[in-house]
Amino acid sequence: MRVGFIGTGSMGSILIEAFIQSGALNPDQIVATNRTIDKVERLAASYPGLRIAVSNIDVVSNSDMFFICVRPGDYKAVLAEIGETVHPSQILISITSPVLIRHLEEQARCKIAKIIPSITNYALSGATLCIYSDRMTVEDEEVLENLLSHISAPIRVSEKYTRVSSDLTSCGPAFLSYFIQKFVDAAVQETGISEQEATQLASEMTLGTGKLLTTGGFTPEAIQKRVSVPGGITAEGLRIMEKELRGMFNHVIRTTHAKYEEDLEKLEAQFLNTKVD
Secondary structure, three states: OOEEEEOOOHHHHHHHHHHHHHOOOOHHHEEEEOOOHHHHHHHHHHOOOOEEOOOHHHHHHOOOEEEEOOOHHHHHHHHHHHOOOOOOOOEEEEOOOOOOHHHHHHHOOOEEEEEEOOHHHHHOOOEEEEEEOOOOOHHHHHHHHHHHOOOOEEEEOOHHHHHHHHHHHHHHHHHHHHHHHHHHHHHHHHHOOOHHHHHHHHHHHHHHHHHHHOOOOOOHHHHHHHHOOOOOHHHHHHHHHHHHHOOHHHHHHHHHHHHHHHHHHHHHHHHOOOOOO
16 A cells, blocks of 8 residues: 655654554655755655655656645635545545635545544654545545554544634643643742643653543543542642632633634635636
8 A cells, every 4th residue: 555645844754753652654655845945855865765755746647545634724726726636536635724625525536535644643643633525435444544543543534613613632732732731830939849840740640540531440430530539639739720720621622623614714805716527
């Protein structure tokens, strides 16, 4: 199987490196290109055998499936460029939430999938959200999910819930790390513990909590109940958090959805009246 990548920025390079490091793909199974070609050259230098494509069309011409890893505003131009090259048997995989399945179907005569990866995939962990076009067969879906399972837990979601699902799995690592950073900063400021030591403690705590929530079978609420006792220190800390954080996450989700709707509106205008017959 030959896998292509159009775009090797932050997420494109994470996917490439994760696939190689997990053993899901060998470097010589990958062909990639980027607007700034030296980014691909650095990947090829790290992973001998990875082929540098000279154009987006070159990627499509030499792939069984290909990932489009560009900014939402660049999709229209990329799809217009590769439209005549794409073959119906190929699988086009978008990694961008506001680019809808119907946008892609209108522009390309091939099988369509949308996945939302996460930075956690770099650690061969976390989730990858999967949304499929009706053009995908059961076998196609199995092939893609088998590939993704080497670096993540593939989870099928409704496109209707792409944004909120992405908030939890893709934006979530940034939100959670911000919380941890502020927790560490407060510990340093209030007690004098070193930042290095506090960060190590908080990082190990985060790893352990993640295991409790996955393989350990705990729910978030169950962990709170097990750690907290009435009138205890943890209970007092939770009381303060309940008071201070009330409504904050609702505000975060409303804000991410507002930005998503803004991006979607821009894309709708771009894709209007440009369907492929």
